Amino acid sequence: MYFVDTLRTEGLGNHSYLAGGHRTAVAVDPPRDIDRVIAAAARRGVRIGWVAETHVHNDYVTGGLELARTTGARYLVPAGAAVAYAREPVADGDTVAVDTGLELRALATPGHTPHHTAYVLSEDGRAVAAFTGGCLLIGAVGRTDLVDPRLTEQLARAQHASAHRLADELADEVPVLPTHGFGSFCSSSPVTGDETTIGAERRRNAALREDVDGFVTALLAGLDDVPAYYAHMGPANAEGPPPVDLTPPRPADAALIADRLAAGEWVVDLRNRVAFADGHVAGTLNFEGDGQLATYLAWLIPWGKPVTLLAETPEQIAGAQRELVRVGIDRPSAAATGGPADWLRDGEAPRSFPHAGFADLAALRARGAQDVVVLDVRRASERAEGRIDGAVHIPVHELHGRLGEVPPGTVWVHCAGGLRAAIAASLLDAAGRDVVAVDDGFDAAGEAGLPVHRTARS
Template identity: 60%
Template sequence: MIEIIGIDTPSLGDRSYLVGDGETAFVVDPQRDIDRVLHLAARRGLRITDVFETHIHNDYVTGGLALARATGAAYHVNVADPVSFERAPIEDGDVVEVGPHMRVRALATPGHTFTHLSYVLEVPGRVPAVFTGGSLLYGSTGRPDLLGPAHTGELVKRQHASAHRLAAVLPDEAEIYPTHGFGSFCSATQADASRSTIGREKQVNPVLTRDEQAYVEELLAGLDAYPAYYAHMGPANTAGPGAPDLTPPATADPAEVRARIEAGEWVVDLRSRTAFAAGHVTGSLNFGIDGGFATYLGWLIPWGTPLTLLGETADQVAEAQRELVRIGIDRVEAAATGTPEQWAGAAPLGTFPRASFGELAAVRHHRQVTVIDVRRDLEWAHNHIDGALHVPLQDLLRRLGDVPAGEVWVHCQAGYRAAIAASVLAAAGRRVVAVDDEFDRAAPAGLPMAVG
């Protein structure tokens, strides 16, 4: 019996796959921390013989090469990809026999990248399954703009053609297994579906329900910023990343924590935004492990900046370290666990208030405050508080000088990004209030709204 096991990485919005027949298995688009795959295979008694990459990934460092080396599997990467390691080259139309029961056929589906491949699993007596990577997603497609604006126009048309190719060569009941689309910035839009078929996508996916021009216009109009660390993923994956080192970092005492902050290094507090606001090491930054930790830290941190982690427990630090290696931040200089009082030593803790949109509305009736909206451009254009200053979170560090003097209230859509921004502003010595509330409550609270 064929089993397709999804291995989710919710923090990055991606899904890898382990596919087995009871004895033999293959893997599609594995994440960097391959121990998850090895554990699942061992638990099921599966021998991994093949690893397939749908494309050179832009949003994470692959574990494909490390997994192939660890298992002796063949590592299938498009023959056209200019990688600097040994691989089993594969191209459109090639068929790989995986054990005695499974056949995997490669289909060229360019659009997310020029060399993107999808893989069709063909088993006698079973409905085909297609692993679509960043091509056809649930209700969407992969972004066509990650290789730069010079290629976007061509790639978006190829994405449309590739989706129609899949729809033409596969039966309606064929199951779709994408890598992106579960919150990943590699997806053009987000959908709520957790599974789908070619037939369903023909009914609901704009790439299959719109003509090419309408699809292109709609998709391009919906693209917004994507994380800055993406620029480092392609080169890392082309060079051939090895297995990550998840050895716990050295322990930092209060003097070292303070020295690292004063040296301009990043000291990151992994606790919840509520705990951070109530008391933190002055100068530290809050990227809670309970939210989009790796995405936003990787987006904001100047690449290569030394990093120290502060967590309530060793498990919290280990989780953060695992998240970081997935985006190529392999080295954590130091870490400390416990409480902010333990990390700060004799130094006083920093604090700042948290508030709701109702409290912001009340304050604006009595005194002048600066409101900063750190959401992305499309969010701002759809609706925003009239009179707010728009500084997307990813731009805040370089635009600190644009923030007027005085009291600053910062908000986003639901509170996580506002907490990051508030920690950045507090570290810069600003008097800040973090709005920890859902943006949908801003207008009912009496705050005037604007669009555009």
């Protein structure tokens, strides 16, 4: 009897898989922290005999090469992928016997990348799972603009054909197990749900319901911003990522924290946004450890700039380290635990700023308050769905380089739910601006009576 275990990487919106039988298994698109995969295999009592990549990833650093080296597994990488290390190239139709009665077959499914390959697991000749990587997702497909902008439309057309190939070759009941799409920016559109099948996708997925021209037009129109760190992931994966080091970073005291800040390095406070607003070390930046830490820190930080982490507990530091190695931020310069009282030098006081809701902003406007700037840090696609009249728009991932564009006054900064507003508020606060972090859902803006302009839907 076969099994398929899912390893979720929530912060990046990805899934990896371990699939096998009684003795051996294959790991598909493994995360960089490979101890998770090894532990999953140990729980099953199986040996990892194969590691399979669906493509050279653009959104995270793979653990595939190191997992293969550590376990002695055969490393399956699409033949068309240009990589700098030894691997077993797989082409369309290639098969491997995973265990007794279990076979893994490669299907060329270009689109997300030119070399993208899906894998179908069969038991006694019957397909039981399709590992679709960045091809067919849950109600969506992988975006096609991450390799080369000149190839975007060509790959979109290939993506349509690849989705149809999967639907044509597999029965309705076959589970579709994508790598991307659970909050990943590799998805061409938002994904809802956690499970799907070929039949379910046949009924709802635009790639299978629309003709190629309509599908391509809609896909290209819906492509959103690409996280800046993606530019570094593909090259790292093609070169061959080194092993990770998750040992504790150098301990930081108040003097070292001050030195890091004075040197222009990033000191990141991982506490929740309310605690940060209520008191923090001046100049530190707030990226919640429980939010999409890896995505937003890697997106905003100048690549290669040293980072020091602050958190309440060692466990939070360790969790942050694990998240960050997945996107190539391998070793924090230092770390400290506790709270602002532990991180400030003698005689220094914590800095703070207010946090509020949209109702507070509406009340302030109703009183005719002057010198108030509303800053919207959502992406342009979100703003197109509705915006507060008069709000300045600078997406959070652009704010660090555009601080000079924020008009004078007290800045009330908002996003869709509060997480990105907190990041933006900390950036503004570190730059010496008076700021209020709006910790509220955007729907509350209209409910509070703020003038919200919504784009008419056809």
